[in-house]
Amino acid sequence: MRLSTGILGWLVLSTMAAIGCAQAAAATPAALPPSSGGPQMAAPEAPAPRGPDGPITAAERDAAIEALARELTEKYVFPAKATEVVRAIRARRKRGEYDKIATGHALATTLTNHINEVLRDAHFHVRYSKEPLPPRQDNARPSAEELARYEQFSRRANGGFEKVERLPGNIGYLEVRGFAFPGRGFEAATAAMAFLAETDALIIDLRRNGGGAPEVVAYLCSYLFDEPVHLNDLYFRPANETRQFWTAPVPGKAYVGREVYVLTSKKTGSAAEEFAYNLKNLKRATIVGEVTWGGANPGDLVRLGDHFAAFVPTGRAINPISKTNWEGVGVLPDIEAPADDALRVAQVKLLERQIAQATDPELKASLEERLRELQPQ
Template identity: 80%
Template sequence: MSTLLGCASAAAAAPAPPSPAGPQMAVPVTPPPRGPDGPITAAERDEAIEAIARELTAKYVFPAKANEVVKSIRARHKRGEYDKLTTGHALATTLTDHVNAVLRDAHFNIRFSKETLPPMQGGDTLSPEEQARFEVFSRRMNGGFEKVERLPGNLGYLEVRGFGFPGRGFEAAAAAMAFLQDTDALIIDIRRNGGGDPSVVAYLCSYLFADRVHLNDLYFRPADETHQFWTSPVPGKAYTGREVYVLTSKQTGSAAEEFAYNLQNLRRATIVGEVTWGGANPGEMVRLGAHFSAFVPTGRAISPITKTNWEGVGVQPDIATPPDDALRVAQVKLLEKQLAKVTEPELKAGLEARLRELQPQ
C-alpha cells in the first residue's frame, strides 16, 4: 500500500470479488506536481487521455466506476476541454481531478515527467540496476525503522517511518522487538509513515500475537484473486500480555493504515492521534506515454473482521488528540495504569514524578 505495491509473499486464496462500488469519500486533494514542467503537443495530450481510459478500463478495481470515468473524460475531450492545456503539469493535475471526481480514490494520481520515462518492467520485476539501488536505499533507511527506545516507566517506543522494505525491514523489526522485549508496554509511532508493503506489516504484527491470526486480505481485479495475510513465526519472543498503543496522524497512509486497522479490529492496540489518510486500494504504476504515468488502484483491502476497509474514511483513533500530542497522551495513559497497580513506594514515586513531567505546561 506504499502505496501498497508489493504482495509477492502473500498466499493466494479463493477469489472474493469486491462489491460493485467502493466506499464514497470526498474528492481527494490532488498532490502537487513534482519536478520541472514542460510543454506538450496535442498528440501527447491525446495519447495520455486515451491511455488512462484504457488502463482504467482494464485494471481499476471497480469496473463500473472505471467505465463512468472513461465516458466522462472522453466527453470532455470531445468538447475540447483539454485543448488549452499545453503543459504537462496542467494536464496531469486536471485529469487527476476529473478522474477522481468519479473514483474518489485516495491512491489514484497522474504524474508528468519532463524527461522521457523508461519502459515499465513487467510485473514486480526490477532490473539488476534497480534492485541494487533499492538495496542501497533500503539500508540507508534502515528498512523504514527510524527509532527504538526505552522511555521512563519502562515503556517501549518504536518509530516506523515506512513499511516498504521487505528483507531489511524484517531484520530491523526483529532487532527492534528484541530490544523492546522486557518493556512493560509498547508505543508504536506511525505518524509519519506513508505506507509500503503488506508483508512487512504482517511481519511486525506477528510479534504482537501468540497464535496464528488472520490479519487482512487483498483482492486484485486483473487476476481476479485474493491474497491472504496472516501472522507467522518470527525470530525471538512474541510481545504478548502487554498493552500496545499506536500513534497516528493524517500522514499515516496506506499500509501504515492497515497496520493500525488490523490491530484495532483485533483489539490488540489502542489507536491515539488523528484520523488517518484514508487510502486502502493497492495498485501499480502504469506508463501513459513518453511523459505521463499514473498510479492505478487494481485492488482493495478486505478485513476478515469488518469485511471492508478504511478507504475514504481513514482509521478512527480510540483516543483522538492532535498528532503532536499523541506520544505524551499515550505515555500518560500507560503510566496511569501502571501507577494504579504498583505498591512499592519508590516505584510509585518515580511514576508520579514522570506523570508530573508529562503534564502540559
C-alpha cells in the same frame, strides 16, 4: 505507498506495486465497493507536482488520456467506476476541456482531479516526468541498476525503521517511517523487537508512515500475537483473486500480555493504515492521534507514455472482521489527539495505568513524578 517521484520514485513505486500484487492465495467473486458505515472524506486532491514541468503536444496529451482510459478499463478494482470515469473524461475531451492544457504538470493535475470526482480513490493519481520514463513490460524484473538504487534507498531508510528506545516507566517506543522494504525491514523489525522485548508496554509511532508492503505489516504484527491470526485480505481484480495475510512465527519473544498503543496522523497512509486497522479490529492496540489518510486500494504504477504515469488501484483490502476497509474514511483513533501531542497522550495513559497497579512505593513515586512532567503547563 507514497514515496518520492522521479526515476528513484518510479523504481520504488514500481517495486512496491510488484510486491503488493504477488500471487494470490484463493479466488473470490468480483469485488464490490466497500461500505464503510462512516462519513466519506472529500474527494482527494491531486498531489503537488514534483520535478521540472515541460510542454506537451496535443498528440502527447491525447495519447496519455487514451492510455489512461485503457488502463482504468482493464485494471481498476471497481469496473463500473472505471466505465463511468472513461465516459466522463472522453466527454470532457470531446467538449474541448483539455485543448488549452499545454504543460505536463497541468494535465496530470487536471486528470487526477477530474477522475477522482468519480473514483474518490486516495491512491489514484497521474504524474508527469520531464525526463523520459523507462519502458517496462508487464511483470518485468528490475534491472541491476534499479535494484542497486532500491537497495541504497532501503539502506539509508534502515528498512523503514527510524527509532527505538525505552521511555520512562519501561515503556517501549518504536517509530516506523515506512513498511516498504521486505528483507531489510524484517531485519530491522527483528532487532527492534528484541530490544523492546522486556518493556512493560509498547508505543508504535506511525505518524510519519506513508505505507509500503503488506508483508512487512504482517511481519511486525506477528510479534504481537502468540498464535496464528488472520490479519487482512487483498483482493485483486486483474486475476480475480484474493491473497490472505496471517501472523507467523518470528525470531525472539512474542510481545504478548502487554498493552500496545499505535500513534496516527493525517499522514499515516496505506499499509500503515492497514497496520492500525488490523490491530484495532483485533482489539490488540489502542489507536491514539488523528484520523488517517484513507487509502486502502493497492495497485500498479502504469506507464502512459514517455512522460506520464498513473498509479491505478487494482485491488482493495478486505478485513476478515469488518468485511470492509478504511478507504475514504481513514482509521478512527480510539483516543483523538493532535498528531504533535499523541505521544504525550499515550505516555500519560500508560503511566496512569502503571501508577494504579503499582505496589512498590518508590516505583509509584517515580512514575508519578514522570507523569507530572508530562502534564501541560
